[in-house]
Amino acid sequence: MSLDVDTVIARRSDLALAAMGTLARRTLRDESSRIHRKHERPRFAFAVSRAGRACYAGKGVCPHVMAWHTPGFGWKLGERRMSNLSDHMKGLSITAFGVLVLSPDALLLRLLSIDPFTTVFWRGVLMFLTLAAAMAVVYRGRVDLAFRAVGRWGLLSSLIYAANLVAFIYSIANTAAANTLVIMAAAPLLAAIWSRLFLREPVALETWIATTLVIIGIAVVFWDGLGRGTWNGDLAGLAVALCLSANFTVLRHRKHINMVPATALGGLWGAIAVFLLGLTIPLSLNAQDVVVIAVLGLFVAPVAFGLITMGPRYITAPEVGLLMLLETILGPLWVWLALGQRASDVALSGGALVVGTLLVYFTIRLRRQTVVTPQTSG
Numbered sequence: 001m002s003l004d005v006d007t008v009i010a011r012r013s014d015l016a017l018a019a020m021g022t023l024a025r026r027t028l029r030d031e032s033s034r035i036h037r038k039h040e041r042p043r044f045a046f047a048v049s050r051a052g053r054a055c056y057a058g059k060g061v062c063p064h065v066m067a068w069h070t071p072g073f074g075w076k077l078g079e080r081r082m083s084n085l086s087d088h089m090k091g092l093s094i095t096a097f098g099v100l101v102l103s104p105d106a107l108l109l110r111l112l113s114i115d116p117f118t119t120v121f122w123r124g125v126l127m128f129l130t131l132a133a134a135m136a137v138v139y140r141g142r143v144d145l146a147f148r149a150v151g152r153w154g155l156l157s158s159l160i161y162a163a164n165l166v167a168f169i170y171s172i173a174n175t176a177a178a179n180t181l182v183i184m185a186a187a188p189l190l191a192a193i194w195s196r197l198f199l200r201e202p203v204a205l206e207t208w209i210a211t212t213l214v215i216i217g218i219a220v221v222f223w224d225g226l227g228r229g230t231w232n233g234d235l236a237g238l239a240v241a242l243c244l245s246a247n248f249t250v251l252r253h254r255k256h257i258n259m260v261p262a263t264a265l266g267g268l269w270g271a272i273a274v275f276l277l278g279l280t281i282p283l284s285l286n287a288q289d290v291v292v293i294a295v296l297g298l299f300v301a302p303v304a305f306g307l308i309t310m311g312p313r314y315i316t317a318p319e320v321g322l323l324m325l326l327e328t329i330l331g332p333l334w335v336w337l338a339l340g341q342r343a344s345d346v347a348l349s350g351g352a353l354v355v356g357t358l359l360v361y362f363t364i365r366l367r368r369q370t371v372v373t374p375q376t377s378g
Contacts, residue, residue, distance in 0.1 A: 091314025095323045098307030103330035105300055106177035107338055109169060111292050116173040117279035119293070120166050124271030126297025131264035131306060146261040153254045154262035157247055161266025161305075162273065164243035167236045175233025178332035178343035179221050182351035183237035185328040185358055186214045188321035190245035191252070199253060210361035213353060220350030228344065248312070248320070255313045260306050267301070321362040328355055 112119055135146045150157070171180040189211055195201040218238070225234040251259055274280045285293065312320045328351075336342045343351065 087314045091311045092319065092323070094307045095311030095315060095320060096326070098304045098311060099323050099326045100330075101300060102304035102308070103327050104334050105296070105304070105327075106172050106181065106331045107334040108292050108296050108300065109172045110177065110335060110339060110341070112289055113286060114284055114289050115281070116169045117166075117274040118281055118284060119169050119173075120274050121271045121280040121282055122285070122293045123169070123297045123301055124162075124165060124267035124269075126293070127267035127301045127305070128264045128271070130298050130302040131260060131267075134302070134306070135261060135264070146258070147265065150257055150259060150262045150265075153250055154257065154259055154265070157250045157259050157262040158265035158269060160243050160247045160250065161263055162269035164240055164247065165267060165270040166274065167239040167243060171233045171236035171240060173233070175225060175230035175237065176332075176341065176343040176347065177335045178351060179225065179230070179234055179347055180237040180240065181328045181331045182221060182347075182354050183218055183234065184241050184244060185325060185354055186218065187241045187244035188248060188324060189214055189358065189361065190241055191248040194245055194249040195252070198249065204365075206361060206364060210357050213357040217350045217353035217357065220353065221347050224344055224346040224350070251309065251312055259309050263305050263309050264302075316366070319362075319366060321358060322366065325355060325358060325362075 109119065132143055136143050139146050147154075168180070168184075189207070192201075192203055192207050193211065196203045222231060222234050225231040275282075311323075332343065342348075
C-alpha cells in the first residue's frame with residue numbers, strides 16, 4: 001500500500017511541475033510579445049530551472065526552482081539596468097564617469113618611485129583580482145562563465161589590452177604626460193582606419209582629412225621629443241594609440257559580448273609577461289608606492305577601464321572620441337597643478353592641433369548622425 005501512495009505522490013509532483021512549466025512558458029511568451037510591442041522590459045517573469053526540478057521531490061519546492069527577474073536585473077546574467085535612463089544616456093554616463101576616474105592616472109603614475117615594469121606587474125595583478133571579485137558577485141560565484149563567454153575575440157582583446165598596459169606605463173615614465181595623452185587621443189580616429197582594413201567599412205572624406213592633420217600634430221610632438229630625448233616615450237604613446245584603436249574595433253565588432261572579463265585578463269597577461277621576462281622587482285615598493293599602487297590597482301584602473309569597456313556598447317564612436325578628450329585635457333592639468341610639470345611649447349602646439357582637429361571632427365560626425373538617425377528611424 002505504501003508503494004501505491006508513493007506512486008500517487010510522484011505522479012502528482014510530475015503534474016504540478018508540468019503545470020508550472022506550462023505557466024512559465026506562457027508568461028515568458030506573453031512578456032516577450034509585450035516587450036516587442038512596447039519596447040520595454042518585463043515587470044516580472046519566472047522560469048522553472050532544471051536544477052529546481054531536480055530539487056523537487058514531493059516534499060516542497062527548492063528555492064532555486066523560481067528565478068525571478070525584476071526591473072533591476074537584465075535578461076542576461078550579469079547585466080544591470082539603470083532605471084529611468086535610456087541606453088544612449090546610460091552609455092554617455094558610464095563612459096564619462098569612466099574617463100573622469102581615469103583622468104588622474106598619469107599623475108598617480110608620476111608619484112611612484114618604482115620602475116615602470118614593476119608598476120605594470122602590480123597594476124595588472126590588482127586590476128585582475130578586483131574585476132574578478134566583481135564578476136564573482138555579479139555571476140554568483142561562477143567566474144568561469146564570465147571568462148568563457150568572451151570567446152576568442154575576448155582573448156584577442158585581452159592580449160591587445162596587455163600590450164596597451166605595458167606601453168602606456170612605459171610612455172608615462174619616459175615622456176611628458178601631455179605628450180602621451182595627446183597621442184592617445186587619436187585612438188578613436190585610428191579605429192576608423194582599422195575598421196576600413198579589417199571590417200571593410202567605408203571611411204568618409206573628413207576622416208582622412210582629420211587623420212592627416214592629427215598625423216601632422218603627432219609628428220610635431222615626436223620632433224620635439226627627438227630634441228629632448230623623449231622619443232622612446234612618444235613612440236610608446238603611439239603604440240598605446242594603436243592598441244586602443246584596435247581594441248575599440250574589436251569591441252565594436254563584438255559589441256554584444258561583455259568584454260569586461262577580457263579587460264581583467266589583459267591585466268593578468270601583462271603582469272605575467274613582465275614577471276616571466278625578469279623585468280620586474282615586485283617587492284621594491286616603499287610605503288608611498290604601496291598606497292598609490294593600491295589606489296591605481298584597486299580603484300582607478302578596474303573601475304575606469306571596466307566602465308570604458310561597457311559604455312561604447314551604447315553610444316557611437318564620435319561620442320566616445322569626444323568623451324575621451326576629457327582625459328587628454330584633464331590628465332596633464334592634474335600633473336601640472338600637483339607637480340608643476342608641463343610639456344614644451346612645441347609639444348603643446350602639436351597637441352593643440354591634435355585636440356582641435358579631433359574636437360571639430362567628432363562634433364561634425366556627431367551632428368551628422370543626429371540628423372541621419374531621425375530620418376532612418378522614421
